[in-house]
Amino acid sequence: MRSSVSVDKTLTRSGLDIAKIREDFPNLGRSMRGKSFVYLDNGATSLKPRQVIESEVRYYEEYCANIHRGVYEFSEIATEEYDSIRAKVAHFIGAPADGHVIFTRGTTESVNVVMNGWGRKNIGAGDVILISEIEHHANYVTWQQLAQEKGARLEFIPALPDGSFDLNNLDALFDMPVKFVAVTAMSNVTGYKPDLKTIIDTAHRHGVPVLVDAAQYASHHTVNVAELDCDFLCFSGHKMCGPTGIGVLYGRESLLEEMDPFMYGGDMVVRVKRDTSSFKPLPERFEAGTPNIAGVMGLGAAVDYLQGIGMEAIAEHEQHLIEYTLMRAAEFPDLISYGPADHSSRGAIFSFNLGDVHSHDVGSILDQEGIAVRTGFHCAQPIMRLFGIPGTVRASMYLYNDIDDIDMLFTGLDKVRGIFNR
C-alpha cells in the first residue's frame, strides 16, 4: 500500500502537490496483480488526466461533427475548437505561426512526413544523412531506408560509451556532404538530452536543416522552436497526457512550403481538374482527410493541463526524482545503470540491468508486485549495440510519480534479487 506518512515526499522541491495531481489520473487509483499500481512506463505512453478524457467525451457527446465542412452550428464549434487548439499548440512550442503546426498520428508519422516531403526531394546519391546511434527506430530506420532508396549514406554523431555525444569535432563532420541532420532531444533509453543548440547552430553554419525528435522531451520540458531554431520538431500527444493517435509536426515555413504532401485527399485541395490539382496553403496541405478530431480536442486539454501545472515545475520535479533514483541505485552493487553520470543532462529515465538477470525476468517480477516498467531494447537497437547488451529494464517517470514510487521500485528489485540469489 502507498504509505500515508509521505507528506514531505509528495510535496517535492518543485512545490508541486503530487498527491493532488495524482487524483486527476483515474488509473492511479487502480491495482494491478492485486497490488497498488505503480506506473513507471511513461516513456512508452503517459496516463491521461480526467480533463483530457472529458474533453474527448465532450466533443463526442455535445458537438460531434466533421470540421471545415459543415454550415451548421456544431460543425462550426468543432472547427473553431480545432483551429484554436492548433494556435494553442503553436504557442506551447513557440512556433511563429499556427500554420507551421501540422497534426499527425504521432512522432513516427511526423518524421515520415519530413522524410517523404523533404528527404525524397532533396537527398540524393552520395549525400550524407547525419543522425545518431541513440535514436529511436522512428528517427533511425526512416532515414536509413531513405538512404537505401537514394543511395545516400547514414553517418553518426559520435557517441561516448555512456550514450552521450562527443561534439568536439562536430564541425569536421560537415566536411562530408551532409544534407540533413535528425537527432533526438532526449533519449528514450537513457534520458540523455544532447546539446541541441550546438548541433543546430553548427548544422546551420553549413546550411543544413535539423529535425528534432522531441517525443520524450516535449512532455517534460518547455520547448521553444524559435529559440532552438530547429527546422522540424516532432512529438506525440500520447506521451504528454494526451490521447493516442495524435501528434505534431512543427516545420519551418520555408521548408514546409517546398515539401510534397505526404497524403492526398479531401480538405487539402483547392481545385481538382481532370489531370491536375492545386493544393491549399499550410497547414491544410499536409492534413488530407478527416483528422483525429477528438484526438486534437484531447491534445488541447493536455496542453492546458500541463501548462496549468507548469512545464518548469514538472521538469524540476522529475530532476528530483531521477537524482533520488540514481542515489538509491548506488546502494545496489550489482545494478548497472546506463546513461551519463551527469544528472543535469538527463531526463527522468532510468535504464538498468540487475546482475545477469534477464530484463524480462526483472520486469515480470515487478509486474507481479504491481509495478509497470518496460524491458527489452525499447525500439532502439542501435544504442543497445553501442552498450553491447540485448536490453535493459527501463523505469521512466512523469509528473505524477513520487518518491514512494521509486522506493517501491527498489523494494521490487530486492524481491528480484531474493528470487535469483536463492
Place this chain on the structure above:
Amino acid sequence: MRSSVSVDKTLTRSGLDIAKIREDFPNLGRSMRGKSFVYLDNGATSLKPRQVIESEVRYYEEYCANIHRGVYEFSEIATEEYDSIRAKVAHFIGAPADGHVIFTRGTTESVNVVMNGWGRKNIGAGDVILISEIEHHANYVTWQQLAQEKGARLEFIPALPDGSFDLNNLDALFDMPVKFVAVTAMSNVTGYKPDLKTIIDTAHRHGVPVLVDAAQYASHHTVNVAELDCDFLCFSGHKMCGPTGIGVLYGRESLLEEMDPFMYGGDMVVRVKRDTSSFKPLPERFEAGTPNIAGVMGLGAAVDYLQGIGMEAIAEHEQHLIEYTLMRAAEFPDLISYGPADHSSRGAIFSFNLGDVHSHDVGSILDQEGIAVRTGFHCAQPIMRLFGIPGTVRASMYLYNDIDDIDMLFTGLDKVRGIFNR
C-alpha cells in the same frame, strides 16, 4: 419538437426500434440553434453511441498502456484487446485472416498506403490508372498525383448524366494498358452503388487489381471481401459510429506482401542493423509507431454495436428512408435531385438543389432550423463538373434517422422557399 405520435414511423419496415436506438446517441438529445437537433450529415461523419465513447474511456481509465511493449498486466490487456479487435474487424468484412487488416487513420490514409506501396512500385510511364469521375478526392487526387509523378494516365469508367456507370463496354477499356482500378462502393454525393462485382471480375480477367473505397458503404452494408474478391478495401471508423482517427485497409495477402511500408519506425522492424533493417510480417509492417489505441478500442465497440443491430436491418431501414425522401422530394417541382432514379442501386444519400438558391443559403437556413446538412462540392469536384453545377445540398442518413427527420427537412425547405420567394 419531435412528434410523439410517431410510433408507426419509428418502428420501420426493417423492424428496428429507432426510438430506442436514438437513446444510445447522446448528441440526439441536444438542441442546435435552439431547435431540436436533426442530424443529416452522416456522409461527413456519424454520431457516436454511448457504447463507443465508453469503450475509449474504459481504455484510458482502466488499462491505459502502450501495446506490444510492456511486460505488465495492463499492457497485456491492451495488447489482447487490440489484437482481438483486429480479428473482429477481419470477421466483420469477411477477410480470410487477421493479418490482412491494417489500421490506418481513415480511408484517406488507406488509399495513400496503397498508392505509395503498390502504386509507386508497379505503375510506370504510359500505364493507365482506371478510376471514375464520381470518386471522392481521396480516391481521385491520390491516383491523379501518382499518374503525374510517374507519367501514367488517368482514365475513367464512363459515367451517365445521373452519375451512374455505363458498364456496357467495360471490357474494351482494358484494351488500354490498365494497371490498377480504384473505384467507390458508394458515391458520397448521390449514394449510387456501382455494380462492383462486374468491375472486379472484368479487371481480374485482365489481371488488374481493384481497390474499393468503402468509406460510405461499409457503415451501412454487409461487406464480404472474400465474396467481392476485391484486392483492397478502405474505410473509416468515424463514419460507422466509431471514433475519429481510425480506419482500415484490407489488402489481399499476396499484394500486401510485395508492398513497401508507408512509414518506418518502431514496432514494424525485427532487426535494425547499421544500414539495413528487416521488417515484421503482416500486419505490423504497415503499422509503424504507436497506433491510435483508444481509436481501435472504439472501433471494436462500433463493430459490436452495428452487428448487434444488424447490417441487413440497417440497410433495409435506410432504403426505406431514401425511398420516402425521394417520394417527398417529388412534391417540390423546383427541387432538382441528383443520382440514379433506380432506388435499388442507391444508399441513403439525397443530394439536391432548390431552384436557383445557392446551396450555402439552403444549408444556412436549415441550420437555423436545427437541421444539419452539408453543402458545396463534398470533396468531389469531378462529379460536380459532370453535373455541371458548383455544389449541392446533401442530406445523408443513418440508422438513427427516422421519417420525422425527413419531414423536418422538408419543412425546412418550405421555409427556404418562403424566404427566397418573398
Place this chain on the structure above:
Amino acid sequence: MNYEEDLYKEIILENYRSKKNKGAIEGASFHAEGANPSCGDDLELFLSVNNGVIERITYDGIGCSICCAGANLLCEALTGRSFEEALGIVAQFKGMLLEEQEPDFDDAISDLEAMQGVKKYPVRIKCALLAWNTVEGILNDAK
C-alpha cells in the same frame, strides 16, 4: 436573434437578385478573381477606370445570397469613386464586419449598413467580404 431579419432581410435579397451590376466588362481596366472554395463562392470583379475614377464596376460568377448581395452593394457603392475614396469605404465596410466599428456611411451608400446583421453569423462573414477583399487587392496593387 432572428436570421430572417439579420441575414435574409429584404434589402439583402434585393441586392442578391439584382442583375444590374452582373456580367463582365469587355476590356476592363482591372480584373480579379476571388473564391471561398469551402462555401462554393467563386466571383470575378471587373473595373473600368478613367482618370483615377472607377467609372463602372461589375461582378460575375456564383455565390450565395450574402456573397452576391455583398458584391452588388460594392458595385453600387464604389461606382464613381476615386481609388482613395473606394479604399476608405472598403475599410469602413470591413471594419463594420470584422471589428467593433459602428458603421457611419454617407447617406448615398447607407444601404451598406444592411449587411451589419451578418456579423452575428461568423461563418457568413467571409461570404459578405469576398468581393470586398477582392477589390481591396485590386486597389492596393494599383496604388
Place this chain on the structure above:
Amino acid sequence: MNYEEDLYKEIILENYRSKKNKGAIEGASFHAEGANPSCGDDLELFLSVNNGVIERITYDGIGCSICCAGANLLCEALTGRSFEEALGIVAQFKGMLLEEQEPDFDDAISDLEAMQGVKKYPVRIKCALLAWNTVEGILNDAK
C-alpha cells in the same frame, strides 16, 4: 496464484542456471535460430545426430529464465531420442502449455512438468516454448 511457486520455482531456476547444455556443437548435424524479438529472447540450437538418434543437443544465446530453463529442459529430455520420440515429447510439452492437456511424461523426463505453472502467465508461454518451437522446425524439416 503465487508467481514464485509457479514461475520462479527452484527447479526452473536450476535449469536456467545450468550450463550443462549451453554452448555450440562444432560440426553439428542440425542448427537453427529462434527469437522473440519483443522479449529479447534469442537462441540457437545445435543437434548432433547419429543413426537417427539425437546424441547431443545444446543451446546458446540470450533469454530470460523461463526461456533458458525451457531450453535446458529440452536438451535434457531429447538427448538419446529418435526423431519420432522427440516429436512426441515436443507435442506433449506444447500441449501442456497451449491446450488443456494434463502432462503425463515418462518418469525420466517428469521434470518437464515443472513448466506447467507458466501456463498461468500467458505472455511467458512464448518464452517457455521458444526452444521447443525451434527444435520442432528442425525435426519436421528433417523428416
